[in-house]
Each structure stands twice: as C-alpha cells, then as structure tokens.
Amino acid sequence: MRLDKDTPPRFPAPMTITGRNAHREDNMPHDSLELRSTITADGTLRVNLDRVSVPDPGKGELLVRVEAAPVNPSDLGLLFGPADMATLKAEGTKDAPVLTASVPPHLLPAVSARLDQSMPVGNEGAGTVIAAGPDLQDLIGRRVAMIGGAMYAELRLIRPEACIVLPEGAGAAEGAALFVNPLTALGFVETMRAEGHKAIVHVPAASNLGQMLVRICKADGIELVNIVRSPAQAELLRGIGATHVLDSSAPDFRRTLEEAIAATEATLAFDAIGGGEMTSTILNAIEAVAARSLESYDRYGSSTMKQVYVYGALDTGPTILKRGFGFTWGIGGWLLFNALKRMDPAIVQRMRERVAAEMTTTFASHYTATISLADVLKPEIALACQKKATGEKYLITP
Amino acid sequence: MRLDKDTPPRFPAPMTITGRNAHREDNMPHDSLELRSTITADGTLRVNLDRVSVPDPGKGELLVRVEAAPVNPSDLGLLFGPADMATLKAEGTKDAPVLTASVPPHLLPAVSARLDQSMPVGNEGAGTVIAAGPDLQDLIGRRVAMIGGAMYAELRLIRPEACIVLPEGAGAAEGAALFVNPLTALGFVETMRAEGHKAIVHVPAASNLGQMLVRICKADGIELVNIVRSPAQAELLRGIGATHVLDSSAPDFRRTLEEAIAATEATLAFDAIGGGEMTSTILNAIEAVAARSLESYDRYGSSTMKQVYVYGALDTGPTILKRGFGFTWGIGGWLLFNALKRMDPAIVQRMRERVAAEMTTTFASHYTATISLADVLKPEIALACQKKATGEKYLITP
Numbered sequence: 001m002r003l004d005k006d007t008p009p010r011f012p013a014p015m016t017i018t019g020r021n022a023h024r025e026d027n028m029p030h031d032s033l034e035l036r037s038t039i040t041a042d043g044t045l046r047v048n049l050d051r052v053s054v055p056d057p058g059k060g061e062l063l064v065r066v067e068a069a070p071v072n073p074s075d076l077g078l079l080f081g082p083a084d085m086a087t088l089k090a091e092g093t094k095d096a097p098v099l100t101a102s103v104p105p106h107l108l109p110a111v112s113a114r115l116d117q118s119m120p121v122g123n124e125g126a127g128t129v130i131a132a133g134p135d136l137q138d139l140i141g142r143r144v145a146m147i148g149g150a151m152y153a154e155l156r157l158i159r160p161e162a163c164i165v166l167p168e169g170a171g172a173a174e175g176a177a178l179f180v181n182p183l184t185a186l187g188f189v190e191t192m193r194a195e196g197h198k199a200i201v202h203v204p205a206a207s208n209l210g211q212m213l214v215r216i217c218k219a220d221g222i223e224l225v226n227i228v229r230s231p232a233q234a235e236l237l238r239g240i241g242a243t244h245v246l247d248s249s250a251p252d253f254r255r256t257l258e259e260a261i262a263a264t265e266a267t268l269a270f271d272a273i274g275g276g277e278m279t280s281t282i283l284n285a286i287e288a289v290a291a292r293s294l295e296s297y298d299r300y301g302s303s304t305m306k307q308v309y310v311y312g313a314l315d316t317g318p319t320i321l322k323r324g325f326g327f328t329w330g331i332g333g334w335l336l337f338n339a340l341k342r343m344d345p346a347i348v349q350r351m352r353e354r355v356a357a358e359m360t361t362t363f364a365s366h367y368t369a370t371i372s373l374a375d376v377l378k379p380e381i382a383l384a385c386q387k388k389a390t391g392e393k394y395l396i397t398p
Numbered sequence: 399m400r401l402d403k404d405t406p407p408r409f410p411a412p413m414t415i416t417g418r419n420a421h422r423e424d425n426m427p428h429d430s431l432e433l434r435s436t437i438t439a440d441g442t443l444r445v446n447l448d449r450v451s452v453p454d455p456g457k458g459e460l461l462v463r464v465e466a467a468p469v470n471p472s473d474l475g476l477l478f479g480p481a482d483m484a485t486l487k488a489e490g491t492k493d494a495p496v497l498t499a500s501v502p503p504h505l506l507p508a509v510s511a512r513l514d515q516s517m518p519v520g521n522e523g524a525g526t527v528i529a530a531g532p533d534l535q536d537l538i539g540r541r542v543a544m545i546g547g548a549m550y551a552e553l554r555l556i557r558p559e560a561c562i563v564l565p566e567g568a569g570a571a572e573g574a575a576l577f578v579n580p581l582t583a584l585g586f587v588e589t590m591r592a593e594g595h596k597a598i599v600h601v602p603a604a605s606n607l608g609q610m611l612v613r614i615c616k617a618d619g620i621e622l623v624n625i626v627r628s629p630a631q632a633e634l635l636r637g638i639g640a641t642h643v644l645d646s647s648a649p650d651f652r653r654t655l656e657e658a659i660a661a662t663e664a665t666l667a668f669d670a671i672g673g674g675e676m677t678s679t680i681l682n683a684i685e686a687v688a689a690r691s692l693e694s695y696d697r698y699g700s701s702t703m704k705q706v707y708v709y710g711a712l713d714t715g716p717t718i719l720k721r722g723f724g725f726t727w728g729i730g731g732w733l734l735f736n737a738l739k740r741m742d743p744a745i746v747q748r749m750r751e752r753v754a755a756e757m758t759t760t761f762a763s764h765y766t767a768t769i770s771l772a773d774v775l776k777p778e779i780a781l782a783c784q785k786k787a788t789g790e791k792y793l794i795t796p
Contacts, residue, residue, distance in 0.1 A: 078697045113689060113692060113694070113695040117694075119695070274721060275721075280716075291511060297509070298511075299475040299476045300735075301731075310721075311725070313721065316721075318678075318719055319718075319719035319721060320716045320717075320719075321716055321718075322716050323673075323708075323714075323716070324508055325731075327708075327731035328733060328736060329730060329731045330728060330729065330731075331728065331729045331730070332727060332728035332729070333699075333723075333724065333726055333727045334725065335698055337698075338701070338726060
C-alpha cells in the first residue's frame with residue numbers, strides 16, 4: 001500500500017503495533033497465517049504463507065478474523081506480477097508450501113519498485129470482529145466487509161472507516177466483495193453524470209462487476225450497451241434484464257455496436273480489456289454514429305465528445321488506436337481511488353449506503369469455487385485464478 | 399466548413415450573395431479563380447481551379463484580394479484526402495489543368511461525407527481589402543490576415559471578425575499564417591495552465607509552430623521539452639533559445655527524455671505525429687520519473703496525472719500504447735476550435751492581440767518556396783507539399 005506525501009493512502013494502510021491497551025479474549029489467536037508475494041531481483045516469483053504476529057487492537061481498531069476474500073482481477077497483478085504462468089512450480093514442504101514461477105527478464109523493470117519485498121495481498125474481504133479497541137467494544141461479534149489490502153490472511157487489524165458493518169445474519173461470502181466492484185460500478189455512473197454523457201458502453205460486460213452495472217443502470221433508468229464475448233454470456237445478461245447485449249465474436253459486431261450506440265446515444269465507455277483494438281473500435285463506432293448527423297463534411301471529425309476509460313488490463317498487450325474518430329475524443333485510465341477522491345464526499349457516502357442496502361441483490365457476487373489460503377499455492381488453482389475468464393471467480397476462505 | 403445545429407461554426411462560413419448594396423470600384427474583378435478538391439464516389443481525387451463569380455460585399459463584409467496563403471498540415475487533409483500520392487497525374491488542359499490521383503477503396507468510407515462535393519481549400523491567408531460594405535469603407539486598401547477556409551483563391555468575401563487588420567507596411571507573407579499556428583501554440587500554454595501542469599513536452603518541435611512555442615515559453619518562463627527528428631533540427635531550436643532539445647533518432651533518446659522530464663517536471667505533452675509509439679514513449683517516460691519518488695510499490699502506478707494531446711496526424715497509422723504508465727493518465731485529441739470554445743473570451747482576445755503585436759518576431763513563419771495556385775496542380779509540387787517534412791513549408795500567392 002502506498003503512503004506518499006501528496007495524497008492520502010488509497011486504502012487504509014495495514015496497522016502497525018499501537019500500544020498495550022489490549023481488549024481481546026484470553027483465548028484469542030496472537031498470530032496469523034498471511035499470504036505473501038515476492039519477486040526477487042533475479043527474476044523469481046515466490047508466493048508463500050508467512051506466520052505473522054498480530055498486535056492487540058488499540059483505540060480505533062478492530063481485529064477481524066477473515067472469513068472470505070475474493071480473487072479480483074485487481075489482486076492478480078500484485079499476486080503473480082508479470083510471472084510466466086507456464087513456469088509455475090510447487091516447492092517448499094507440506095507444512096510450508098511455496099509457489100514459484102519465473103519472471104521474464106524484460107518484464108522485471110516494470111516491477112523494480114517491489115523487488116525483494118514480501119507483499120501482502122488481497123484488496124477486500126469480510127470477517128467477524130473478534131477483538132476491538134476500548135471505544136469499539138460494541139462491534140465485537142459483528143460481521144464486517146473490509147477494504148485495505150492484506151486480506152489473504154487469517155486475521156486483519158483494521159480501522160472501522162475501512163469497514164461496512166453487515167446486517168445481522170449476513171454471510172461472509174455475501175460481504176466479501178462489497179467495495180471494489182460495487183463502488184467501481186457506481187463510480188462509472190457518477191463519472192457519466194459528471195462528464196455530461198447520457199449512456200454507457202461496457203466491456204467485458206458479463207463479469208460480476210458488469211452484472212452489477214446492468215442492475216444499477218436498470219434501476220436508475222440509464223441506457224447501457226453491454227459487450228460480451230460469447231452467446232452464453234449474452235444470454236446471462238439478458239436474463240438479468242440487459243437490453244443491448246452484443247457478442248464481440250459475432251461477424252456483425254461492428255454494425256450492431258453502431259446500432260446500439262445510435263439507439264442509446266452512448267458516448268462514454270469503460271473498457272477492462274485494455275489491450276488490442278476494443279477501445280479503438282468503440283471510439284470509431286461512436287464517431288460513425290455522430291457523423292450521421294453532420295450536415296457537411298468536416299475533416300476534423302464530429303464535435304461529439306467521445307470518451308473511453310480503461311479500468312483494467314485483462315489484455316496487457318498494447319492498445320491499438322486506429323484514429324478514424326476525428327479530434328474530439330479522450331482515453332484515460334480509470335482508477336476507483338482516483339475517482340472517489342474527486343467525488344463529493346456526500347456522493348461517496350450515498351454509494352456506500354446503497355451497497356449495504358442492496359448487498360444481496362444489486363451487488364451480489366457469484367463464485368466458481370471456494371478455496372483455502374494454501375490452495376492458492378497449488379499451480380493448477382493459481383493458473384485457474386489467473387485465467388480471468390469472465391464468470392470464473394474464486395473466493396478464498398482463510 | 400461545418401454549420402451544425404449545436405455549435406457555432408468553427409470558422410466563419412464562406413459568404414453567400416447578400417444583396418445589391420455594392421461598394422466596389424468599377425474596374426474591380428467580379429470573378430475569382432478558386433482551388434477546389436473533389437473525391438468522386440468511384441475513388442478519384444480531382445484538384446482543379448474553378449472560375450467562380452464573387453458577389454459585391456454587403457454590409458459587414460469585406461472583399462479581399464488574397465495575396466498569400468500557407469499550406470498547413472491541417473490543409474492537406476482536405477486538399478488531398480487519403481489519395482495515394484504515388485498515383486498523382488497532371489490531366490486537363492494548359493488553361494484548365496486538373497490534378498488527379500486514386501483513393502484506395504478501403505479508405506473511401508472515411509471520406510464518405512465529402513464524396514462528389516467540390517470543396518474549397520485553405521484555412522488561412524492574408525490579402526488587401528479591395529471593396530467593402532458601406533459600414534467598412536475605411537478598411538479599403540488595408541492588408542488583413544484572415545481565417546475561414548477557401549483561401550486558395552484570388553478573392554475572398556469575409557467578415558471583419560475573421561480578420562486581423564495588419565499594421566501599415568506589413569507584408570502579405572508576414573500576415574498569411576497568423577491564426578492556425580500562433581493560436582495553437584498559445585492554446586497549448588492555456589491548456590497547460592487550465593489543467594494544472596507546469597511544463598510541456600512537444601513533438602515534433604522544429605516546425606513553424608514548434609518554433610513559436612519555443613519563443614512563447616521562453617518569454618513566459620515555461621519549461622519546454624522539444625523532441626526533434628535530426629541533429630540539424632536540434633541545432634535550429636537551440637539557435638532560437640531552446641534549452642531541452644532531444645533527437646528522437648538518437649540511441650539514448652529514452653534516457654535523455656526521462657532526464658529532461660525530471661528537470662522540467664513536465665507532465666503534459668502535445669504530439670502532432672499521432673501514429674506509432676511517440677505518445678506511449680512520452681507517457682512511459684513521465685511515469686518512470688514519477689515512480690522515482692514513490693515511497694513504495696503501487697501496482698496501479700503513480701498518482702501523477704500524465705496527459706498527452708494528439709493535435710496532428712503526420713503519421714496516420716495506428717497509435718500504439720504500451721501501457722506501462724499505470725492508471726492515472728489521459729490521451730485526447732486537441733483541436734484549436736474546441737480549445738477556443740472552452741476558453742474565456744478575454745483570454746482569446748489577449749491571444750489575438752499578442753499575435754498582432756508579435757507577428758514579425760514570436761509568430762514569424764518561414765517558407766521553403768512561394769508557389770502559384772496553378773503550381774499546386776503540378777504533381778511534383780503537390781508531392782512536395784504533402785511530404786510534411788518539418789521545415790519544408792509552401793506559401794501560395796494566388
């Protein structure tokens with residue numbers, strides 16, 4: 001987690017020892033198994049489990065037993081870095097397993113800032129408060145959703161600002177992914193409003209996040225163009241009420257994309273693929289639709305502002321822009337933490353309240369399988385996590 | 399010129415006949431030779447000279463004898479479109495020459511909106527007022543700089559809002575290019591201020607526009623990183639006072655680019671190349687410099703906002719983005735007319751006044767050769783105009 005000078009940390013930083021004012025039951029654990037990822041200077045990825053000692057919670061702190069943490073695409077960058085997944089190997093012992101892989105030398109400079117550092121992993125999760133500072137005793141026993149990194153662990157010391165207290169009876173799996181995807185999907189809609197667009201194109205749209213966006217837009221009366229990668233995914237989205245669903249593998253994709261953009265007047269897109277030509281294809285389609293209403297030729301293109309935000313990197317290859325879309329366009333990175341910083345705090349608060357209220361409906365996530373911390377160190381499971389196939393999603397239950 | 403519903407025209411539109419209140423000398427010409435470009439539906443570019451009749455100037459109008467008009471890169475797109483310049487042919491007769499070329503079939507859809515239309519060409523120029531509406535008689539005999547299209551012609555009917563009246567004694571060549579390049583260079587600086595950057599990277603920097611930017615930044619105390627394509631261009635820029643000049647053909651270009659960015663703290667760039675990897679290289683260099691001051695690894699990259707505006711298309715090939723620059727970045731098209739619309743009118747007025755005051759110094763342009771309207775129809779000259787080699791610039795004197 002970064003703590004630079006100019007900006008607040010994007011997530012609350014993992015806690016350090018804060019004093020002796022312990023408030024925990026006598027039989028409470030004082031150490032925690034924690035998943036760590038290291039890339040060594042000689043180009044080896046090492047993922048292992050460390051036994052770390054956990055301090056007693058001080059004032060303003062909660063000690064949470066982590067019960068569920070999703071493997072999000074945004075976790076994989078830190079977990080496996082740019083390692084060659086074909087070289088995955090199980091090493092170490094049965095009690096202290098280690099997963100290794102080679103990092104191609106030409107990719108090492110991109111991760112120079114993390115070399116030889118043992119990094120905790122896991123953006124978000126849910127668990128039960130087992131101890132708390134003197135001011136937070138009423139939260140003991142409550143289940144909370146958390147954001148802040150280092151969630152692939154048995155225990156997490158955390159501040160309540162980084163938590164949502166879940167309703168009584170809520171399961172850990174239900175609360176495990178209430179930050180990254182829900183706030184991102186709601187953030188897209190806020191970005192749309194702030195920048196004056198009226199509809200959104202989303203790709204790939206069948207992810208957990210995409211499904212949330214379908215439900216949000218349906219509830220809020222916003223038109224959404226969903227681009228998926230197979231007929232089955234198209235079926236899935238139509239099943240939850242999506243209207244405009246396009247299969248990018250279909251031969252008439254470009255034509256149907258223009259039709260959907262014309263029908264919705266979408267001029268804004270969010271692309272989690274990043275590499276390849278999808279961003280370019282969307283910009284060209286928006287421009288082609290805008291050009292239909294030009295009264296005469298303009299060599300600078302239409303004056304319709306076309307914007308695509310790249311918020312993921314499912315394809316880490318180069319982005320290829322075939323600039324047939326004039327001069328009135330923008331592309332940018334979109335990062336939840338940057339977006340939240342720019343928003344009115346009242347909007348952010350409303351977003352959090354909506355997530356809590358609709359956790360089992362709008363913001364429900366679905367998982368392919370539940371795995372243990374040690375399972376992540378098995379090459380076949382690591383590979384399955386890394387595949388990032390839409391609809392394949394793992395939940396770690398430490 | 400476009401006249402769409404939502405926005406004012408980017409340039410004043412060419413005038414149409416406005417009435418019988420003629421105010422012109424008896425021996426004044428009533429028709430004008432005008433250069434026209436047509437792309438036919440079957441894929442042929444035709445450039446020819448039309449004899450068009452010019453109405454008498456009405457109220458609020460000036461009739462100007464065009465004396466000089468530059469061939470800007472921004473004119474070439476309309477003049478030659480996507481024609482294959484290897485197929486240029488001189489046709490027609492001596493008195494009515496025609497230049498033709500083939501447009502490759504796959505590039506025709508990009509210009510579908512102009513097919514079979516005879517388009518006048520020439521964004522800007524200068525000339526002498528030879529007749530005027532009753533309210534503008536005092537301008538007869540004055541030399542003016544003009545913007546508005548259709549400048550590759552003997553006569554231009556125009557409104558005074560689209561003109562700068564030049565000081566007595568100013569030559570036509572001096573006034574021919576006082577809009578596009580000067581306002582673009584000043585616009586870059588205004589964009590820098592509006593978006594909170596403190597220095598600029600510019601490529602390619604040895605153009606007439608680049609030289610203006612060097613002089614503006616020097617006068618205004620703004621740091622500028624100049625990327626050129628040869629040692630001779632580097633020498634030229636150093637000769638007019640540029641400090642950071644990098645040759646992109648040098649083997650240590652990437653290293654020196656990072657050094658210059660570190661020295662200037664530039665986080666904004668303007669790229670007229672468009673195609674290829676220059677935009678990507680600049681973003682990666684800015685990110686590499688920003689990453690130096692990160693206290694710990696952040697897999698989302700630095701939080702330093704990195705922005706590149708593409709304002710030209712010297713390379714019309716795809717833009718290739720190798721996204722090693724995190725998630726806090728933007729790329730966009732930059733168009734003078736969009737930028738002017740967003741600016742405070744008082745700023746635009748100050749820009750125009752500065753251009754008039756510094757026309758022979760900061761905003762002086764240099765030309766390789768002076769050519770006639772008919773010369774443009776000669777294949778060898780058309781080819782030379784299209785080459786867009788920095789430092790090669792033609793001035794048409796109708």
